Amino acid sequence: MEENHLFPVFFKLSQLHVLVVGGGLIGLEKVNALLENCPSANITVVATSFLPELTELVKDAPNVELIQKPFSCGDMLGKELAIAATGNREVNLYIWEKAKSSRVLINVADTPDLCDFYLGSIVQKGQLKIAISTNGKSPTVAKRLKEVLQEVIPVSINEVLDKLQLIRDRIKGDFTEKVRQLNQITEVLVKKD
Structure with missing residues (x-):
């Protein structure tokens, strides 16, 4: 039987610097997930344009910077984690190549083969946080399990x-x-x- 050999880790995003490339729906989703888990996360978002919802989301986030320009390899400098969220496979592959050559851990949205880590479904009740991974096979199953756990874990x-x-x-x-x-x-x- 095939097993999940991922090692679960919880990053302290206020002590790391995350690069997100993409200002559209995928970038919005990734930045939102990062900020939901750590409102003081250090995030640089690079994109040629930004959805108004993304701009609104980060307006009060003290450690998020939006940089409107095309991605370049220099954007990896000083980053520990990167997320390629452009929605363009060729551009995401280029970002992946630059991350690998810079020794930056990377998640390429919707491309499990190019991910060093996955952004799992998160269940949080107070200080308890549970991450759910399906090894990139079915985010929908992870989402359903999240709903079940969210319901059964008491607020207390x-x-x-x-x-x-x-x-x-x-x-x-x-x-x-x-x-x-x-x-x-x-x-x-x-x-x-």
Whole structure:
């Protein structure tokens, strides 16, 4: 059976610099996803034109810069992540080549073979964040799972997390002992009737 060998990672976007190339619907979708997850994300968006909705979206985002011009390889300088979101396969391939030669991790929208990482569906309730990946095979399935999880995770999960942090901070002993005690305490979360 085929498996998903992706390694899930949560980037601190306020400490990295992301380049998004594309100011249309795809660029809007990607910038919106980045800002929903980190309103203080450092993003540079390069495009020959910008949808009014994208301009509106970023007007109050302190660390987002819109640069109206065609993409050039110099746009990769100082970036850690890039997203090619132009809707033009040839242009996206060119952006991918420049990202690879600059050693910048890249996501090429709707082209899983050219992605170093995927933007999964995200479920968030307070401090809890769950990313869902189908290994690029079906964003629709990820979206449906997101809807299910969003519904079943209680709003009070933040209170649970706050209390568990207090408990974690008070537990004495080495790492193994702390893990044992936390596993015992949280067993009720997965206990079946």
